[in-house]
Amino acid sequence: MAKILISFTLNGKKIEDAVSPDQPLLEYLREKGCKSVKRGCETSNCGLCTVLMDNKPILSCTMLAVRADGHNIITLEGKQQQAEEIGSYLAKEGAEQCGFCSPGLIMNIIAMKDELKNPSEDEIREYLSGNLCRCTGYVSQLRAIKAYLVSKEDCQ
Amino acid sequence: MNAKKYVGAGVVKSDAKALTTGKPVYTDDLAPADCLIVKVLRSPHAHALITNINTNIAMKVPGIVCVLTYEDVPQCRFTMAGQTYPEPSPYDRLILDRRVRFVGDAVAIVAGETEQAVDKALKLIKVEYKVLEPVLDMRKAKDNKILVHPEESWKSLCPVGADNMRNLCASGSDSHGDVDGTFAKCDVVIERTYRTKQNQQAMMETFRTYTQLDTYGRLNVISSTQVPFHVRRILSHALDIPKTQIRVIKPRLGGGFGAKQTVVTEVYPAIVTLKTGRPAKIVYSRYESMIASSPRHSMELTVRMGATNDGIIKVIDLYTLSNTGAFGEHGPTTVGLSAHKPIPLYGKQEAFRFTWDVVYTNTLSAGAYRGYGATQGIFAVESTVNELAEILNIDPVKMREINLVREGQVMHAYYGETATSCALDRCVERVKNMIDWDKKAKPITLPNGKIRAVGIAMAMQGSGISNVDVGSVTIRMGDDGDYNMLIGCTDMGTGCDTILAQMAADCLDCDMKNIAVYASDTDVSPYDSGSYASATTYVTGMACVKACEELRNKILLTGAEMLKVNVDDVDFDGQKVYVVADPEKFVTRKQVGYKGQCFSNRELAATVSHSSPTSPPPFMAGAAEIELDPETGKVELVDYCAAVDCGTPINPNLARVQTEGGLVQGIGMALYEDIIYDEKGVNYSNSFMQYKIPSRLDINKVRVEFESSYEPSGPFGAKSIGEVVINTPSPAIAAAVATACGVRIRELPITAEKIVIGLKNK
Secondary structure (H helix, E strand, O other): OOOEEEEEEEOOEEEEEEEOOOOEHHHHHHHOOOOOOOOOOOOOOOOOOEEEEOOEEEEHHHOEHHHHOOOEEEOHHHOHHHHHHHHHHHHHHOOOOOOOOHHHHHHHHHHHHHHOOOOOHHHHHHHOOOOOOOOOOOHHHHHHHHHHHHHOOOOO | OOOOOOOOOOOOOOOHHHHHOOOOOEHHHHOOOOOEEEEEEEOOOOOEEEEEEEOHHHHOOOOEEEEEOHHHOOOOOEOOEOOOOOOOOOEOEOOOOOEEOOOOOEEEEEEEOOHHHHHHHHHHOEEEEEEOOOOOOHHHOOOOOOOOOOOOOOEOOOOOOOEHHHOEEEEEEEEEOOHHHHHHHOOEEEEEEEEEOOOOOOOOOOOEEEEEEOOOOOEEEEEOOOOHHHHHHHHHHHHOOOHHHEEEEOOEOOOOOOHHHEOOOOHHHHHHHHHHOOOEEEEOOHHHHHHOOOOOOEEEEEEEEEEOOOOOEEEEEEEEEEEEEOOOOOHHHHHHHHHHOOHHHEOOOOEEEEEEEEEEOOOOOOOOOOOOOHHHHHHHHHHHHHHHHHHHOOOHHHHHHHHEOOOOOEEOOOOOEEOOOOOHHHHHHHHHHHHOHHHHOOOEEOOOOOEEEEEEEEEEOOOOOOOOOOEEEEEEEOHHHOEEEEEOOOOOOOOHHHHHHHHHHHHOOOOHHHEEEEOOEOOOOOOOOOOOOOOHHHHHHHHHHHHHHHHHHHHHHHHHHHHOOOHHHEEEOOOEEEEOOEEEEEEEHHHHHHHOOOOOOOOOEEEEEEOOOOOOOOEEEEEEEEEEOOOOOOEEEEEEEEEEEOEOOOOHHHHHHHHHHHHHHHHHHHHOOOOOEOOOOOEOOOOOOOOOOOOHHHOOEEEEEEOOOOOOOOHHHEOOOOOHHHOOHHHHHHHHHHHHHOOOOOEOOOOHHHHHHHHHOO
C-alpha cells in the first residue's frame, strides 16, 4: 500500500513522515517511541490509548495516523511534569496499581482539568468514564483526582 | 527487630513513578523491534478433527518466516496450569493438536516480519475439518459418549479422580462427622442449587510474551506472567527441551488476577524462536483474551443445609459440578475451594460433606481467577444461609452472629486447621454498623417506586497453599553496607516488591532506600512458586523475615570479628555493630559491607525459603445497599461496605486498594459479567462491548475498614488480602435483591431480565 506523507507536531516536535494509510495512530506513536500509549482493546472501550490532539483527548486506536496531518499530538511523553505530579497523587493512594491504564487516565485528567472548572464528583466520573481500570475499582483514583484538583484549587 | 517504621505505613510503591509517567517497562515495550510477529489460527468449530491442513500458499506470502501445524510440534502432553510439580491438572495439551476442542482452539502458528503479512497468511491456510458433535452442557458431560479427550497419551499425575474416558478432570468426596445422622436431628433442612458462570479476569494488559536466544543459545522468555518458575518447567515439558536451556524474566505486569497463572501465550513465540533462531513475540488482542484465555470455572452448586429452629447451622452437604472446559487447567484444585472456604465460616457444625465432579466440555478452558472456586462456593453457601434465615424468620446478621467461626476453633472443613487469628465477629459487627443495618434491614419503597434494601455475606480465603507453596528471599549486603534483595514472586500491580522491602527495612533497621529490590528472573531470583493463592505477603513475607534474621547474624559475626570481641557481646542497630557494654566501640554498616569484599570468607548474604504447614484464612464481611426498580428490574448499587481481617495490613493503602478493586470485580461478577455461548459453542462475549466490566459510572460508594487480628505464623502478624475481597458481593447483592422484591436469583449474573421474570412468576 502506497504511503502517505503527513506533517504534524508530536510532543512539540515537527515531524514529516510517510505513513501507511491503514495504520492506527496508536501503533504509529508506539513505533515512534511513545511507549506510554497502550492498547487495551480493539473496540474503543478502555481509554488506555488516550492522547491529546490539539489539546482534546482522543482515542488513538480508532484514529488513523494519516489524520494527524496538520495537527498537534501530545502523548504522556510530552507531559512528563504533569504526569509526575498527577501520578504522585495516584501513588499516594496506591491507585496506580498495575499502572497499565495510568497513562491514558492521566492524559484524560489533564484534558479534564483544562476543560472543566471545579468539577463535581459526578462530573469527574462522567468525564473519565471511558477510562477503564480493573485493579482499583476506581474509588482510590477518585480520592486521588479530587486531592489533585483541590491542590490546584479546582474542585468543589 | 526495633520499632516498626515501615510496616503498617501507607508507603508509595517503588515503581509508581515509572508507571505513572508511562515509562516503557512492560513486556511489549521491551520487545526488540525486529521480533517476528506471531499469531495463532483458531478453530471455528467447538469440536473437530483436522483432516488436512495446507500451508503452502500461506508460506508464499512475502515476509512469512514459518507456519507450524500439529505435525511440527513435540508430542508430549503437558498442562498450562502454573502449579507446583507434579501438577494436579492433567497433562492434556499439545502446543497444536489434530483434535480441536473449543471455538478458538489453536490450529496453526504463523510467524512473519510484519503483522500485515501474518494476518494475510492466516487467511491463506487451508484447513479441512471433520466436524464432530461437541459437549457444551456441563450437566451432560460426565459419561457422555462424546469424549473431549479420548487420546491415549492423556495422563493425570496426581490422584484427583480424573478419568478422560468419562470426561472427568477430577472427582471425589470428603466428609467429617455423622452427616446423615445430623440432618435427621435438624428442625429444618433446605436444599438449593446455584449457578455461576465463566468470568474473565479482564486485566488491562492482555496476555503477551516475547522470546529470544541469548549468548549461550538458551531460550530467553520475557513474559507477562505470575509464575516465572512454572513457565520455565512447563515450556520444557511442552517443547521437550532441558529446563537449563530456558530462562524466564517477568517485567512489569499490567494486571493478572490469576489469568497469568496459566501459561497462555508463552509456547507460541517460544517454539517459533526455537525453530527459526529469531526473536519472536505474541501480543493477544482483547478478542483473543476473551475467546482463548483462562476464565473462572463455571459451577453448579447444590447446598443442603440443616439447622435448628433457633438458627444453629448443624450440617452442610455440598455437591459442586465444575466446568473445566476443553482443558483441565486448575480444574482439580479450584473445585476444592468451593467447599473449603465457605463451609468453615460456620463454627457450630457437627458434620459436613462435600462431593464434586469436574468435567471437560467443548468450551473455553477455565483457569485461575481471584477467589479460585471460593467465590462460587461462597455465593452458594452464603445465599443458602440467607434463604435459611428468611425461613426461620431470623435476621441474616443475627444468623451469622449465632454461627460464625471464632478464634481458636478447629475448622474441620478447612483441613482441620485451627483459626489461629480470626476477627470475623468484629468484621460482622463493623459492617453492620457501617451500613446501618438495624435501620435498613427492612426494605423501603421510595416515593419514585424504587425499593432500597440491604444484604450481607461473609467470606474467607487462604494465605498460600499449605504444605506446597515456597517463597524465597535472597538478601545480601554490598557496597556501603546497603542491601540487594532478590525475590521470585511477581508484583502484578499489587505492590509486593514494595511491601517486602518495607518488611526487610524494618527487620534490618534501615531506610527503604538502602534496599534495592529485583524480581523476577529464573536465572537470578531464588525459587518462588509465584504470586497466586494469596501467597506472597504471607509466604514470601515470612521468607523475607527469616532471610533478614540470617543476614543480621552474619553482620553481627563479621562486626564482632572486626571489633575483636565475642559475637555475644555485640549488637546491630541497623547503622553499626557495637559492643553492648561499650557502645563507643563500633564498626559502621558501611565498614562491615566493605569487609565482606576484602579478605572475607563469609558471604554477607542469606537465602531462605519458607513454606507453611497452614494457610491462615483472612476473613471479611460485606454488605450491599441497592436500589431496585420493580418496573424494569434494574439494580443500582448505592453503597458497599466491607470490613476485612487480613491480620496486620503491612501497607494499609495497598490493602485498601486491593479490597476496593476486588469488591468491584465481585460487583461486576454479581451484576453483569457473563460469558455467553451460542448453540454451537461460539463465545459471544468476545469484547468489552459484549463482556461488560464495571466502569467509573457503575460504582458509587465503596467503603472499606479493617478489623485486624494478629496471625502468629505470618510476617508481622500478616495474612493475605488479594482474593478474599472478591467473594462477598454476589451473595450480598443477591440477598438485597431478594429482600427488595422477593425474587431469589440463583444464577449469576443478577440481571434486570432475571429479576423481571422472577417478579412475573411470583
